Amino acid sequence: MAVEYQCRHCGHKIGRLEQSVVDMERLGLHTLSNEEKKDMVNYLSDGNIQVTAICEHCEEALSRNPHYYEMDYFIQ
Ligand SMILES: [Zn+2]
DSSP: EEEEEEEETTTTTTEEESSOOOOOHHHHHGGOOOOHHHEEEEEETOOEEEEEEHHHHHHHHHHHHHHGGOOOOOOO
């Protein structure tokens, strides 16, 4: 089983964790509300888990342009 991190804005694959057991606490996911989990965590058909996050590039762009936080997809 693997956990894939993908940027929610540009779709960039940030990283991939291979592990036999997914530890929500180690991933920091236990701090999310159920609503956030539904939004950020996808259980893929191949058994892997995809976590929607934000890549360095988009984080930097957002920090320069904070109002972009209101837009889900500002990079096409
Ligand atoms: Zn990105």
